[in-house]
Each structure stands twice: as structure tokens, then as C-alpha cells.
Amino acid sequence: MSMMRLIRANTSSCFLLSTTARTFSTSSASASASAAAIEAERSIKEGGRNNWSRDEIKSVYDSPILDLLFHAAQVHRHAHNFREVQQCTLLSVKTGGCSEDCAYCPQSSRYNTGVKSQKLLSKDAVLEAALKAKEAGSTRFCMGAAWRDTVGRKTNFKQILEYVKEIRGMGMEVCCTLGMIEKQQAEELKEAGLTAYNHNLDTSREYYPNIITTRSYDERLETLKHVREAGINVCSGGIIGLGEAEDDRVGLLHTLATLPTHPESVPINALLAMKGTPLEEQKPVEVWEMIRMIASARITMPKAMVRLSAGRVKFTIPEQALCFLAGANSIFTGDKLLTTPNNDFDADQQMFKLLGLIPKAPDFSNDAKGKDFEAENCEVAVSN
Ligand code: SF4
Numbered sequence: 001m002s003m004m005r006l007i008r009a010n011t012s013s014c015f016l017l018s019t020t021a022r023t024f025s026t027s028s029a030s031a032s033a034s035a036a037a038i039e040a041e042r043s044i045k046e047g048g049r050n051n052w053s054r055d056e057i058k059s060v061y062d063s064p065i066l067d068l069l070f071h072a073a074q075v076h077r078h079a080h081n082f083r084e085v086q087q088c089t090l091l092s093v094k095t096g097g098c099s100e101d102c103a104y105c106p107q108s109s110r111y112n113t114g115v116k117s118q119k120l121l122s123k124d125a126v127l128e129a130a131l132k133a134k135e136a137g138s139t140r141f142c143m144g145a146a147w148r149d150t151v152g153r154k155t156n157f158k159q160i161l162e163y164v165k166e167i168r169g170m171g172m173e174v175c176c177t178l179g180m181i182e183k184q185q186a187e188e189l190k191e192a193g194l195t196a197y198n199h200n201l202d203t204s205r206e207y208y209p210n211i212i213t214t215r216s217y218d219e220r221l222e223t224l225k226h227v228r229e230a231g232i233n234v235c236s237g238g239i240i241g242l243g244e245a246e247d248d249r250v251g252l253l254h255t256l257a258t259l260p261t262h263p264e265s266v267p268i269n270a271l272l273a274m275k276g277t278p279l280e281e282q283k284p285v286e287v288w289e290m291i292r293m294i295a296s297a298r299i300t301m302p303k304a305m306v307r308l309s310a311g312r313v314k315f316t317i318p319e320q321a322l323c324f325l326a327g328a329n330s331i332f333t334g335d336k337l338l339t340t341p342n343n344d345f346d347a348d349q350q351m352f353k354l355l356g357l358i359p360k361a362p363d364f365s366n367d368a369k370g371k372d373f374e375a376e377n378c379e380v381a382v383s384n
Pocket residue numbers: 098099100101102105106107108145146147148179
């Protein structure tokens with residue numbers, strides 16, 4: 001072959017190669033250009049936003065699962081130290097006998113679940129539990145009371161304020177979940193040193209009446225408004241596995257991600273179907289459903305602490321690892337979550353070691369926030 005013919009032959013094979021390469025890169029680019037990829041890139045470049053349309057969130061949620069997982073992991077690494085996981089301990093300080101009809105809850109007095117109504121735990125019992133949690137590595141202590149609201153519970157509420165002060169004084173973040181609260185109560189909790197208030201939206205606005213009839217979605221948002229106005233961090237998420245459609249999961253994420261300020265914590269719970277409740281026959285949530293929810297929450301609310309909450313006990317360590325990869329960076333530790341079982345403490349410590357996770361230090365930066373924080377914006381949340 002002459003030199004000229006050789007060059008021509010090589011040029012042509014190079015052309016073929018480069019054409020093949022371009023074809024390959026074009027198809028790989030289009031394969032990766034899912035809504036998850038596009039929105040993750042946008043979240044990384046521009047930060048969180050609260051003008052999401054429901055369709056946009058649906059497109060993220062519907063992205064191919066491995067792509068969703070991959071891009072959520074990118075957002076997670078951009079917005080957080082991916083090794084840090086917050087450890088919270090949740091104690092039921094007042095168990096059972098609740099007047100509400102939440103269909104998943106064994107503490108409702110309307111269902112025959114065997115959970116007995118108890119009085120508010122004493123100060124000694126609560127502080128002892130908080131100390132134990134702190135010694136075990138928890139940085140946030142959350143107190144839950146099975147109440148519809150705190151109106152008319154002046155004595156108990158005063159006691160709770162005292163518990164908050166004491167636990168905050170122990171160098172822990174303090175969270176409460178006491179049902180609906182008024183503006184005045186939120187301010188008193190803030191004054192006592194409360195870090196965060198938990199009040200979940202549970203599900204979408206449309207599906208909500210199938211789960212709770214004794215308080216409205218707007219009442220829930222009203223409580224979140226009071227919490228936000230008082231300058232307390234908002235902890236609000238939901239539960240999957242209630243019999244809702246995937247569109248309801250998208251609806252829940254849409255409500256949370258379009259609040260004027262994203263919740264600082266977003267717990268994602270998988271239903272633990274409890275005997276005696278109307279949802280006792282629900283089938284268990286699969287880990288892929290949790291991953292899809294967590295990853296979508298991570299992309300749409302990049303800065304939030306996304307908590308792998310109730311139901312974690314059903315997942316193996318490799319399954320939990322996928323949830324952490326998808327963007328979960330908070331868990332409940334301790335053997336009970338209110339009245340439902342939770343993971344063994346030692347097993348959690350081993351999991352941290354195995355996965356190279358480290359406990360997140362407490363954050364008190366919110367202490368300086370004033371009570372007028374975002375007050376005007378919160379109006380929008382309630383009227384949505
Ligand atoms: S979830 Fe809370 S408000 Fe609903 S029944 Fe249970 S304790 Fe009561």
C-alpha cells in the first residue's frame with residue numbers, strides 16, 4: 001500500500017471511530033438527561049428553590065431509579081458532608097389515649113391496639129433518657145406527646161418547657177412533637193431553647209382525608225407557620241405505604257418543596273402496619289420506594305436534613321446504605337420510636353463503622369433567629 005493510500009485508510013478508520021464515539025457519547029448523554037439529572041445540576045448550580053411545579057417534581061420522581069439515585073447523591077455531596085449522619089433519639093413523653101384518628105397510629109384512643117394511655121413522664125425520667133441518649137452519641141433529643149394540641153394543657157405544657165430548657169442546657173438540640181400549637185406556644189418553646197418542632201403533613205392534600213379526619217391539612221400548615229414565625233426549625237415530612245398512589249407521594253413532596261422556606265428536616269417514614277389500626281393489613285414498603293422518595297426529596301430540597309425514619313428497622317444494612325447514598329443524612333437511634341420498634345443501638349454503631357459514616361455534631365446556629373423570621377412568607381404556605 002502506498003503511503004498516501006495508507007494515510008487515507010487510517011483517516012477513514014479514524015473518521016469511523018470518531019463517528020462511533022460521537023454516536024456513543026450522544027446516546028449516553030441523552031440517556032443521562034433525565035429530569036433527575038437536569039434538576040440535580042440546577043440544584044447544584046443555583047441552590048434550592050421553592051417555585052417547583054408538581055409536574056417538575058413528578059418528572060424527577062419518575063426518573064430511572066439508578067439515575068435518580070446517582071444524581072441525588074451528587075446533590076447530597078454538594079450540599080452536605082456525605083459522611084455525616086445526624087442521630088436523633090425520640091422519646092414518647094406522653095403515650096396513648098390520643099383523641100385523633102390518624103389511621104396509622106396505635107396511640108389513637110379510637111383503635112384497639114393495646115397501647116395504654118399514660119400520663120406525662122416525670123422530669124427525672126425524661127432527663128435520664130436524654131442523658132442516656134447523649135452518652136450513646138445522639139445530638140438531638142425529640143419528645144413526642146400523643147395530643148391533638150396543647151390548648152388546655154397549661155400544666156403539662158409548662159413542664160415540657162422546663163424539659164426543653166434542661167435538655168438544651170445539656171448541649172443537645174431539642175425537638176418536640178406535641179400536635180398542633182398556637183403562635184404563643186411556639187414563641188414560648190423558642191424562648192425555652194427549642195431547636196425544631198416536628199409536625200408531619202403525612203401525605204398529599206388529596207389523600208389526607210383518607211388518613212385523618214379530625215384535623216385538616218390547613219391546620220397542619222398553620223402549625224408549621226407558627227413554628228416558622230417563632231424562628232424554630234421546621235421538621236416536616238410524611239409516611240409512605242398508607243395506600244396512597246405515587247402521585248400522592250409527589251404531592252407531599254410538592255407541598256414541602258414549595259413552602260416559602262424548605263423544612264430544615266424532612267422525615268421520610270415507611271409505614272409499620274400496627275395491629276388494631278385501620279392500616280394493619282398494608283403491605284410493607286419496599287426499599288426502592290424509600291430510595292425514590294429520599295432521592296426526590298434530596299434533589300428538590302437540597303439543604304434539608306432528610307431523615308430515614310420509621311420503618312428503617314425493616315431494611316438491611318445494604319438497603320440502608322442505598323438510602324444514605326440517595327441523600328438520607330439523619331436517623332432515629334434508640335430501640336423505640338414512640339411505640340413502634342426501631343433498630344438496635346449497637347447494630348447502628350456497627351453500621352456506621354462499616355459504611356464509614358460519622359455522627360453529625362449538634363447545630364445551634366438557629367438560636368439567633370428572631371421570631372419575625374419569614375413571617376410574611378408563611379402566609380403563602382397556609383393559603384396554598
Ligand atoms: S399520630 Fe399523633 S395525633 Fe395522630 S393519633 Fe397518633 S398521637 Fe394522636
